Structures are given as C-alpha cells and as structure tokens.
Amino acid sequence: xxxxxxxxxxxxxxxxxLVDPEDEVYVTNRLLELFQLTEHEGTAKxxxxxxxxxxxxxxxxxxxxxxxxxxxETITEKDLFDTKIMGILTPYPSVVRRQFWDKYNISPKAxxxxxxxxxxxxxxxxxxxxxxxxxxxxxTEFGAMDITINLSKPEKDPRDIAKAGKAKKSGxxxxxxxxxxxxxxxxxxxxxxxxxRIIPITLCGERYNLQYSPxxxxxxHCIVFNDRHIPMKINKAVFSKLLDFVKQFxxxxxxxxxxxxxxxxxxxxxxxxxxxxxxxxxAKAPYETEISLKKFPDVHAGTVKWPMxxxxxxxxxxxxxxxxxxxxxxxxxxxxxxxxxxxSETQGVSHNTITPIARKRENLFELDLVLRNNITTEEFPLGxxxxxxxxxxxxxxxxxxxxxxxxxxxxxRLQKEMTxxxxxxxxxxxxxxxxxxxxxxxxxxxxxxxxxxxxxxxxFDGESILDLEVDERARLGLFLAMQYPAEIPGITNAEFIxxxxxxxxEDDEKISVLDFIxxxxxxxxxxxxxxxxxxxxxxxxxxxxxxxxxxxxxxLMLEPKFALLDEIDSGLDIDALKVVSKxxxxxxxxxxxxxxxxxxxxxxxxxxxxxxxxxxxxxVVLSGGPELAARLExxxxxxxxxxxxxxxxxxx
Numbered sequence: 278x279x280x281x282x283x284x285x286x287x288x289x290x291x292x293x294x295l296v297d298p299e300d301e302v303y304v305t306n307r308l309l310e311l312f313q314l315t316e317h318e319g320t321a322k323x324x325x326x327x328x329x330x331x332x333x334x335x336x337x338x339x340x341x342x343x344x345x346x347x348x349x350e351t352i353t354e355k356d357l358f359d360t361k362i363m364g365i366l367t368p369y370p371s372v373v374r375r376q377f378w379d380k381y382n383i384s385p386k387a388x389x390x391x392x393x394x395x396x397x398x399x400x401x402x403x404x405x406x407x408x409x410x411x412x413x414x415x416x417t418e419f420g421a422m423d424i425t426i427n428l429s430k431p432e433k434d435p436r437d438i439a440k441a442g443k444a445k446k447s448g449x450x451x452x453x454x455x456x457x458x459x460x461x462x463x464x465x466x467x468x469x470x471x472x473x474r475i476i477p478i479t480l481c482g483e484r485y486n487l488q489y490s491p492x493x494x495x496x497x498h499c500i501v502f503n504d505r506h507i508p509m510k511i512n513k514a515v516f517s518k519l520l521d522f523v524k525q526f527x528x529x530x531x532x533x534x535x536x537x538x539x540x541x542x543x544x545x546x547x548x549x550x551x552x553x554x555x556x557x558x559x560a561k562a563p564y565e566t567e568i569s570l571k572k573f574p575d576v577h578a579g580t581v582k583w584p585m586x587x588x589x590x591x592x593x594x595x596x597x598x599x600x601x602x603x604x605x606x607x608x609x610x611x612x613x614x615x616x617x618x619x620x621s622e623t624q625g626v627s628h629n630t631i632t633p634i635a636r637k638r639e640n641l642f643e644l645d646l647v648l649r650n651n652i653t654t655e656e657f658p659l660g661x662x663x664x665x666x667x668x669x670x671x672x673x674x675x676x677x678x679x680x681x682x683x684x685x686x687x688x689x690r691l692q693k694e695m696t697x698x699x700x701x702x703x704x705x706x707x708x709x710x711x712x713x714x715x716x717x718x719x720x721x722x723x724x725x726x727x728x729x730x731x732x733x734x735x736x737f738d739g740e741s742i743l744d745l746e747v748d749e750r751a752r753l754g755l756f757l758a759m760q761y762p763a764e765i766p767g768i769t770n771a772e773f774i775x776x777x778x779x780x781x782x783e784d785d786e787k788i789s790v791l792d793f794i795x796x797x798x799x800x801x802x803x804x805x806x807x808x809x810x811x812x813x814x815x816x817x818x819x820x821x822x823x824x825x826x827x828x829x830x831x832x833l834m835l836e837p838k839f840a841l842l843d844e845i846d847s848g849l850d851i852d853a854l855k856v857v858s859k860x861x862x863x864x865x866x867x868x869x870x871x872x873x874x875x876x877x878x879x880x881x882x883x884x885x886x887x888x889x890x891x892x893x894x895x896x897v898v899l900s901g902g903p904e905l906a907a908r909l910e911x912x913x914x915x916x917x918x919x920x921x922x923x924x925x926x927x928x929x
Contacts, residue, residue: 279340280318283308285333288321290366293398307365312341326790329772330398331405334359352431357469361462363400364471370459373474385526389554392476393497396489397767399472403429404767407493408776411692412763419584420558423684426691429492451506454547456486477504478525480518494679494686495555496766496817501531502549509548511536511630513603519550519635520595520642528554532634532645534678539651539660540630542677551678555766558683559583559645560636573601585681586648591641602644606631609648618661620652628652632681647681670716696746703743737839752781754838758828758845765815770827771797773815774834800833804860822853829860840864840871846880858883878910893923 287305290296296304301321309317338355341347347354373395381388396402406429414421444465450457453468456475463469468491476487484504489497501522515533522531531552534542542549564579568588575597581587588605592598609629613621621629632647652661664672672687679686697713698721700706708718734741742750765773774797779787788796797811804826816824825845832840842861846854861871861884873884881889881903889906891899893914898921899905909917918924 279312279314279337282333282337282340283312283317284319284321284324285328286337286362286366288324289327289330289333291321292327294395295366295368295398304365308362311362311365312337313344313346329405329776330400331403334362334400337362349436351436353465356431357463357465359400360469360471364460364469367399367472367474370474374476377476386528386554389497389499389526389529392487393489395474399474401470401472401474402489402491402493402767404772406431408765408768408773410765412765414763419582420561420683422558423495424687425494425684426687426689427492427494428689428692430689452544452547454500454502454544454549455506456502456504478522480521481514483518485518490551493767495553495557495684496764496814497529497553497555498551498766499529499531499553500549500551502547505548506546507548509534509536509541509545511606511633513599513606516599516602516633516635516644517595519633520598520644522550522552523635523637523642524595526552527637530555530557530560530634530636530682532632532678532682535630535632535649535651537627537630537649537651539653539663539675540632540649541675543675559587559634559681562587564589570601570604572604573597576601581645588646588648590644590646591638593641595642598642598644602633602646605646618652619650623652632678634678634682667720670720700744748780751837756832756835756837756840758825758832758840758842762816762824762828764817764819766817768815769812770815770830771811774831777831777835796834800830800860803833803863804830805856806830821847822849825849825853825857826860829857832864833860836864836869838869840869842871842873844874844876846875846877854880855883878906881906891917893918893921898923 283305286308287296287301290304291298291301305317305321309315338347338359341358342350347358373392376395377388377392380391393402397404409428411426411428413424415424416422447464447467450461450467458470459473459475461467461470461473473488478485478487478501480501485501486504487499487501489499492498511533519531519533523529529552531550533550534545536545538545559581562581562583565582566580568578568580570576570578573592575592575594577591578601579589581589590598590601609631610627611621612629613619619629621627628650630649630651632649634645634647636643636645650662653659654661657663657665659673663676671691672685674688694713694717697711698708698717701708701711701714702721702725708714708721714721735743737750737753737755740753742753742755745753771793775788775793778793798808801808801810806826810823810827813819816827819827825847828845845857845861849857858880861873864871873880873886875881886903886906889901889903890897891905891909891914899917
C-alpha cells in the first residue's frame with residue numbers, strides 16, 4: 278500500500294505545482310529513501326482520483342508507525358514526520374521566490390494569492406485543522422466583532438511534554454520567527470519547517486521577510502519579520518515601514534503589536550508585524566471626534582468610535598502621516614493623568630506605548646494609533662487595562678494586535694469547557710464538581726437564575742437530542758442555516774461541503790469525486806450560482822445574498838431530514854429571495870421537514886407553509902395555516918397580542 282500512497286502524493290505534488298514533471302522520478306526516489314524502500318511499483322500517472330492531502334499523509338503516518346519509524350505515536354512526532362514528507366515535495370526557496378516575484382510583476386495580489394495557495398498546498402497551513410476552528414460574529418455598539426476559538430494548534434501530548442523537558446536546549450533558531458526556520462527539521466520542542474518558504478522584502482531600505490501564519494486566525498494572516506533577531510520597538514521608523522508595506526501590498530492591512538509586556542504580543546524578542554487581506558471591525562469604525570493638527574494640515578485626524586482609545590490619521594502624503602504619528606507617540610509616551618489613572622512611568626518603568634495599524638483606503642493612506650498603557654497594581658497584577666480577574670475564566674492572555682483590531686482569539690480549552698458547562702447546566706449538575714466547569718461557576722451562577730429548565734424534551738424521530746453534541750445531532754440528519762454564517766478562510770466551499778457529506782462514513786460509503794462534482798454543478802445551476810463560488814473560501818468576502826445562497830446549496834447537497842432555517846430572508850433583495858425559496862422548495866417532499874423562522878410575510882409568498890406558529894414571550898400563543906401569516910401581515914402583531922392578553926413592545 279505504501280507504493281500507492283507515494284504515487285498519490287507525487288500526483289498531488291504534480292497537480293498542485295509543487296513537483297515539476299522533470300523531477301517526478303527524483304521526488305519518488307526521495308520518498309522511497311524516507312520510507313526505507315528499495316523497490317517501487319506504479320507511477321503517479323496511474324492515479325485516477327485525488328484524495329485529500331490529509332488522508333494521504335494519515336495513511337503514510339500509519340504505515341510509518343507500523344514500521345517503527347516514529348519513536349512515539351504522538352501528535353508532535355507525527356507532525357515532525359509528515360512535515361519531513363512534505364519537505365521532499367516542496368521546491369527550493371529560490372524557486373518559490375522567483376515564482377512570487379514573477380507573479381508580483383502581474384500584480385501584488387497575484388503574488389500573494391500564489392504564495393497563500395502554495396503555503397496551503399505544502400501543508401505548512403494545515404487546512405484540515407483550520408476547518409475545526411470555531412468562528413462567529415457578534416453585533417455590538419462598535420460594529421460586528423469577530424470571535425474565534427482557535428483549534429488548529431493541537432494540544433501537547435504528556436509524553437511529548439516529558440520528552441521536551443529532558444531534551445537538550447538549543448538556541449538555533451533563536452525563535453519561531455527567525456529566518457533560520459526555513460527548511461529546519463525541528464525537534465520535540467521546535468516544529469519542523471521543511472515545507473516552509475519565506476519571501477524576502479525590503480521596507481524603508483531594511484530587509485524583512487514575508488510568511489503566513491500556520492494557524493491563520495483570519496484570511497491570509499501574514500507575518501512580516503525582521504531579517505535580524507532584534508527586539509520590537511515602536512518608533513517613527515515603524516510607522517514608515519508599515520506604510521511602505523501597504524504601498525507594496527495595497528490590498529493588505531498591516532500592524533504591529535505594542536513593544537511593552539502585557540500590552541505587547543507573544544514574541545517581543547523579534548521585530549515583526551502582522552497583516553492580511555481582511556477587513557477588521559476597527560477598519561469599519563467611523564470617526565467620533567475630529568482633531569485639528571496644526572503642524573500637519575494635510576492630515577485628516579480624529580478619534581475613532583471604538584472600545585479602546587484610537588486616533589486615526591488619513592492623508593495622501595505618507596511623510597506627513599509618519600510625522601503626525603511620531604508627534605502623537607512622543608506626546609503619549611510622556612502623558613500622565615492621575616485622575617484617569619494614567620501614568621507615563623512609575624519607579625523609572627515606562628508604561629505608555631502605541632499599537633499602530635496601517636491600510637490603504639482607495640487613494641488614501643491610513644494609520645490607526647491605539648493608545649496602550651501597561652501599568653499594574655496589587656489588585657490588578659496583570660494590568661489595570663487588561664481583562665480583570667472576573668474574566669480570566671474566559672481569557673487571561675494578552676490583548677494583542679489581533680484583538681485590538683476586533684477579532685477576539687479565545688483559548689482552545691473553552692470548547693471542552695463550554696460543552697461540559699452546557700451539559701451540566703441542562704442536567705442540573707453541580708458546576709463546581711468538575712475541573713472543566715468550576716472556573717466558570719461564579720460567572721454562570723450570575724445569570725442562571727434567569728433561565729430555568731423546568732420540563733420538556735426535544736425528540737427527533739422519537740430520540741431525545743438534548744444531551745447530544747452538535748456533530749451527533751448533525752449525523753442524525755439535522756441542519757441549521759444561521760442568520761450570520763461564519764467565515765472560514767483557507768477552506769473552499771467545495772472542500773467544506775464534500776468533507777461534511779463524507780463525515781463519519783466508511784470509505785466505501787463516501788461520495789466519489791465525480792459524483793460530487795456532478796451533484797454540485799446541478800445544485801449550483803439550480804441556485805444560479807457561478808462556478809467560481811465552489812472555489813472561493815467559505816463565506817469569505819461573500820455578500821449577504823451569497824451567504825444565504827451558499828447555505829441553501831449546503832442544504833441541497835447534504836439532504837438532511839430536518840432543517841432549521843433562521844431568518845434566511847434577512848437582507849435579501851427580491852431576486853435573491855426567489856432563488857433561496859426555489860432551493861428550499863426543491864427539498865420539499867416525504868422524508869424532509871423544516872422550521873423557518875421569519876418576521877416577514879414576503880418569504881411565505883414563495884414558500885407556502887404547512888403550519889404557522891406565532892411566538893410571544895417565549896411561548897407559542899397561536900397556530901394556524903398559511904392564512905395566519907397573511908393575517909399577521911395585514912393586522913400586525915400588536916392586534917393579536919391585544920386579543921390574547923399579551924403586552925406587545927415593538928422592537929427598537
């Protein structure tokens with residue numbers, strides 16, 4: 278079987294531009310050497326269908342484990358080995374850099390598109406892990422904030438932790454950002470990077486390097502790091518470098534963590550920036566107060582409506598922007614306001630700094646300067662302007678650049694903790710008896726009295742689903758279309774849908790590539806969706822209408838038994854509404870049911886309901902047929918509420 282896996286992998290390399298056809302034999306022989314084989318059967322050309330890369334590598338890892346090629350069957354050991362495998366397929370740095378700059382001559386976006394796809398193809402960005410990340414959006418007074426529980430970084434196995442503790446410490450590479458990581462084999466305490474390639478760039482005459490984060494918190498999450506291992510420092514030069522970067526890559530946002538502990542990033546020892554092709558909530562926030570800068574009349578300045586203190590500078594002249602930013606930094610470094618408990622320094626230790634973010638907005642350059650202060654007290658030893666202890670059960674880590682811009686990155690532990698919290702609450706169990714939930718007990722007990730489960734159950738085909746996990750409910754045939762579908766960069770629509778269709782199935786039950794493509798084309802045509810939608814990242818940059826069509830596409834492909842459709846008409850124009858309705862109607866028939874939640878009759882003009890329920894104060898107060906919906910449209914909720922003796926309050 279290992280010969281088949283090798284042929285599959287080489288075919289994958291050829292198909293994704295990692296292996297030149299002239300190098301096919303050479304790469305095959307390198308893989309034979311790795312697996313300690315002296316003979317080979319078949320060729321890559323004989324491979325008829327392409328499996329997911331993660332499946333091929335998993336099979337190779339299982340073979341390596343059976344042959345005793347791994348010291349321990351742990352995640353760390355497997356990651357070291359499968360990265361070694363992919364390193365054989367990954368072209369030399371010089372080749373990748375030539376390709377990047379050839380693309381750059383076409384456009385900066387063409388270059389980054391190539392490099393991002395390349396970083397995924399080599400498995401440096403592990404798409405199969407990133408898809409596990411949980412992402413959602415919360416509407417706030419400051420706009421729609423992004424939240425993610427990042428699950429792509431696997432937990433350490435206790436065996437790996439023990440081994441790392443005994444291992445000889447190495448100072449090479451100096452840190453995880455150093456250029457010496459490129460091609461590094463790694464060890465038990467340092468990730469392998471044979472499949473890693475960096476792109477040298479120049480910022481204001483100084484050498485930096487571009488790479489992507491292997492964990493991709495947002496679309497095309499990139500890191501720009503200094504060629505030298507030198508500490509981070511916020512100064513005038515940093516403002517110039519950030520603006521120089523967006524001159525070279527105008528489709529990217531880029532920013533820097535602050536340069537002080539507590540308010541800085543996780544790696545203050547190495548000068549670096551972070552960016553990507555993603556519009557954060559901060560970028561959408563408007564000016565709140567205009568500011569006049571007499572020394573810089575060509576700079577438009579003001580404070581931003583944001584939960585942090587942010588000064589925004591806009592202008593065509595980057596030198597003026599840099600000058601204005603440096604002036605603000607100098608003033609803030611020395612600023613003290615005892616009444617506001619802001620001290621520039623205490624006992625000779627400086628506390629004020631700035632987190633800067635640069636972007637290009639059409640023809641204007643833009644700098645957001647976030648004022649930071651890292652002062653501590655006995656009451657708040659982790660920082661007065663850091664999440665206070667009552668929130669540490671949720672997040673205790675630094676509020677860095679990414680959080681500042683409006684994306685909260687929550688620790689992976691929360692997934693298990695919140696699942697167990699939900700179970701214990703529903704089962705009325707003591708939250709303090711479990712190590713997973715006791716840290717959340719004080720918080721939960723504040724709001725639990727407002728919610729009491731008194732009676733009832735949820736039955737699906739006669740089976741209670743209250744205690745089932747989300748994936749278990751999905752496997753039973755339940756489907757949920759959300760009002761605000763999550764964006765998942767790095768995973769295409771087609772990949773996501775096929776993975777969902779094959780989840781939990783044996784190999785012989787999984788849909789073939791040909792059958793999948795045929796069905797996908799059929800359903801996309803029904804919904805009037807362009808072919809390119811299949812290859813776009815899941816919901817990334819989608820309009821409201823595209824997101825809704827995409828969810829109906831998932832419905833048609835998965836063919837669940839029952840669908841919960843939460844406000845699928847929200848924000849749709851009449852044409853999109855007709856298309857979405859057409860998709861839902863196509864599912865109607867024996868063996869399928871749906872609950873559609875809506876506030877408007879217009880959707881029901883195209884989807885005729887069998888039963889209509891009216892809810893008030895959390896209860897079903899009236900039921901009927903399609904005529905009830907028509908009555909609601911004519912008379913409104915207020916009249917029905919009055920008839921039934923309920924107080925009706927119109928939504929603000």
